[in-house]
Amino acid sequence: MSRRLAVPAALTLSLALATSAAAAPKTVTKVRTGPSGEAFYAPPSPLPGKKHGDLIWARTLTGAAVASGASSTKVVLYRSQGVDGKADAVSGIVSIPKGKAPKKGWPIITYAHGTTGIADQCAPSRDVAGTLVHPFNAYILPLISRWLKAGYAVVRTDYEGLGTPGVHPYLIGNSEGRATLDIARAARELDPRLSKTTIISGHSQGGHAALFAAALAPKWTPELKLRGTVAFAPASHLDDQIPLTSILTTPGGGLSGLIADIGRGILTANPSFDLTALLSDQANALFGQVEAQCLPELSAPTSFGGLSPKAIFKDGADLAPLAKLLDVQDPSHLKIKTPLLIDQGSADTTVLPLFTDQLAGEMTKNGNKDLTYTKYTGVDHAGIVTAAAKDATAWIAKRLK
Missing domain, CATH: 3.40.50.1820 (Alpha/Beta hydrolase fold, catalytic domain)
Known part of the structure; x- marks a missing residue:
């Protein structure tokens, strides 16, 4: 799965919309110019x-x-x-x-x-x-x-x-x-x-x-x-993968950064889920960085990247409830x-x-x-x-x- 304060370099806008009768909606509304x-x-x-x-x-x-x-x-x-x-x-x-x-x-x-x-x-x-x-x-x-x-x-x-x-x-x-x-x-x-x-x-x-x-x-x-x-x-089957990663004992780099992002995503959709109860003291101390840093920074040795996937979770943590929530977000259930x-x-x-x-x-x-x-x-x-x-x-x- 791929990637400060970056602001778009857009400074001006003149929206002159060329219309095509075959493609245009019945009503063309004036587009508001956003601030810079x-x-x-x-x-x-x-x-x-x-x-x-x-x-x-x-x-x-x-x-x-x-x-x-x-x-x-x-x-x-x-x-x-x-x-x-x-x-x-x-x-x-x-x-x-x-x-x-x-x-x-x-x-x-x-x-x-x-x-x-x-x-x-x-x-x-x-x-x-x-x-x-x-x-x-x-x-x-x-x-x-x-x-x-x-x-x-x-x-x-x-x-x-x-x-x-x-x-x-x-x-x-x-x-x-x-x-x-x-x-x-x-x-x-x-x-x-x-x-x-x-x-x-x-x-x-x-x-x-x-x-x-x-x-x-x-x-x-x-x-x-x-x-x-x-x-x-496409990302899939995280419910199977996250528990498996918890046996890895070497610094995870990008993998550990992704695990941190995945945890925050689940918490956003399920605010009552007690994720902190599953995380180690080290991971909980770093968790605030997830909302402040992009994946490259999270993957660095000074952040989650310096932790092994195993070290992200408490010893003996039951990851089954987390896996269940991840399964809800799995595309394998979709009908397309x-x-x-x-x-x-x-x-x-x-x-x-x-x-x-x-x-x-x-x-x-x-x-x-x-x-x-x-x-x-x-x-x-x-x-x-x-x-x-x-x-x-x-x-x-x-x-x-």
Whole structure:
């Protein structure tokens, strides 16, 4: 699963929306220009809009988060629904292809990002070159550029609480899935040249999010015409893995950082769960860093990375209640009826191929009759996005014909 205070370098915005009668909604509303800097991520009160996916405001984005090949890139703030069931604001990025929109509008790829962390500065739309978390965001940009060149609008959610108020519910499926779908709605309000035809994609944490979005889409955003989902190395079966990691006795580095983020995510969705009772004194002393640091810092020897997975938990701690909560968030339970492509690297040591093998089989049993599972020999976790880019793009193009 992939990746200070970073503020988008966006300073000006002039929203001149070119409309296409074939793609435009009946009513085009004026888009409010959001404030610059960190203030962009602080939503007005009361929250504007009436339904999830309503656009709050937007602003031109420049800097490290911008993928080449776009005619325009905006950072947006839009309504979604929080893990507590209440309306909240989520940020993200909308990139529009160059050239003239097709008659029916540009198809949308809504992309869910891999792990960056839980702290606000870890949000992809806040990315700044030279920070430790930057590589955890930048590796996806060539794929985004490929899709823009192919004539697809690409939207990228930051997820709930990542950059915006509140704590990010890390690997909480419904929260991630709703944010991934709602930004497609917001993007169509921002630019009416975008069509309803949609592809969902994501890597690692984002692969997990993409699967939940695909399962939610028929009821959550029924107007979107979902043509398929591409999940690169999706996180799964954490209920099996977390108890297993507790036998590892050497410093865990990134693995220990991920365990800390996973614990905070579960706590966000289940505030009454007594996680502190399971954590060791060392882990409890470090736990405040989870909301202040991105994954690279959490993975350092001075933070959770200096603890072995075993040392994160108290000796003899009963992890069964934690595993049960993790199982609730597992994509293996989802029923997805639309086409699905899962790509996995055989040399992945973060999302282990064994569990993705199992996931693909389970999703087929759940009724997905149009599932393609492809493994790439010798490819590691981050590398799957590059290794599978050409094939995945061809798969998308076929579903968008």
